[in-house]
Amino acid sequence: MDDHYKISIESNTLPAHGELSVLFAGEGKPFPNHRIGPSVHNYYLVHTVISGRGVFEIHGTRYECSKGDTFFIFPDVLFSYIADAHDPWSYRWVAFKGHMAEPLLLTMGITPLNPVIHSDDLRPLRDLYKRMKVTLERAPYPELADLEASGLLRIMFKEYGVCNAGKLTFNSLAIVPDIERQIKQAVRWLSFQYAQQISIEDLSRKLGYHRTHLSKMFKQVTGVSPMQFLLKVRMERARELLVGQHYLSIDQIASSVGYLDALYFSKQFRKTYGLAPSEYRTRHRKEHHSVQQ
Known part of the structure; x- marks a missing residue:
């Protein structure tokens, strides 16, 4: 795309309909002041900032994001984001759907009112994004790629929870009455x-x-x-x-x-x-x- 220094996207050709399924994943470094939105998606979209800076806006609230920040876009919620004019961010992202997405995010304290988390050590998340992209890019069997990608996504959720440990809503998803x-x-x-x-x-x-x-x-x-x-x-x-x-x-x-x-x-x-x-x-x-x- 001509609005990015670099961009790469891999799609899941056979996403399942169930608990949790990856739609696509990618990475990019946009030009200064590159803006997306105001828009609304019908799926969840997560960006983790690897370097640089930018601003994420949701529900009229602005969040200045930089290296280590992860911001969450929610279905049917108006959002926008823009790269910094002098130090535009680079980020990795994953999009997903599924009826377990909302309860999992809520368990980790991640909602439209709390849509940004931070990690001081990006290595676990960065490696998971890479593995996700490779899984979708090189899969000889798309049906199996969906299984692997959804498994990686669950591990990513665990890392999101670690980043946001101080705001976990519930102690676990164990069987309850x-x-x-x-x-x-x-x-x-x-x-x-x-x-x-x-x-x-x-x-x-x-x-x-x-x-x-x-x-x-x-x-x-x-x-x-x-x-x-x-x-x-x-x-x-x-x-x-x-x-x-x-x-x-x-x-x-x-x-x-x-x-x-x-x-x-x-x-x-x-x-x-x-x-x-x-x-x-x-x-x-x-x-x-x-x-x-």
């Missing part, structure tokens, strides 16, 4: 669908439990009720949007985190943080400005 597994599913659903109109009735129907029983078990497993958990996710996301690089109105932020009524959103935000959204934004900017001076 059915209700606990369902509660973890509810946590995942609320963590990703917080921008939608959600009620405890919706969640109860989705999981097949009476709302009272679900609320009781959710609190037993997580320490809070489903709606308290949803409020926490929404308020944390709203706080990020308020201090992000893109200036969104209070109405836009309210809508982005699932509130049709901006006034009600503001009341909830004040109740959570002690300040109205506009006051929080003003205070943050003053503090940020004073630190820079």
Whole structure:
């Protein structure tokens, strides 16, 4: 491609439909200021920065990434990224699908609200990306290549977990009682669908439990009720949007985190943080400005 110093991509010609399957993998070094997006994919895409710098943006939040950083793009979530003007990054990437992708990432604390991890030692991940690319490039039997690639991807997930060890959500994916597994599913659903109109009735129907029983078990497993958990996710996301690089109105932020009524959103935000959204934004900017001076 004429927008890269170098680029190489290998595709999985026979990706399986199941738990976890690689779609393609590659490596590249783009030109300065090379931009992708704003876009939306229907698959997961992970980039690990090998050298240089760039900026990754998701949900209106910017992350300055450099060597050792890995950033995650999620299905149906708006994103963009751009190479630095003076020291453009080089990176390796892998794209994948599968119904185990979301719970595995959540287990490691990787979500659209926490989409960047860091490793001081890139050798394990770098070697795995190389092996992934070779597997797809030289496979004499595509069906077997898919098996090997998905196995390598699981090892990569393990390395992502090591990088993000301080934010692991659950201790393991071991066999757990059915209700606990369902509660973890509810946590995942609320963590990703917080921008939608959600009620405890919706969640109860989705999981097949009476709302009272679900609320009781959710609190037993997580320490809070489903709606308290949803409020926490929404308020944390709203706080990020308020201090992000893109200036969104209070109405836009309210809508982005699932509130049709901006006034009600503001009341909830004040109740959570002690300040109205506009006051929080003003205070943050003053503090940020004073630190820079």
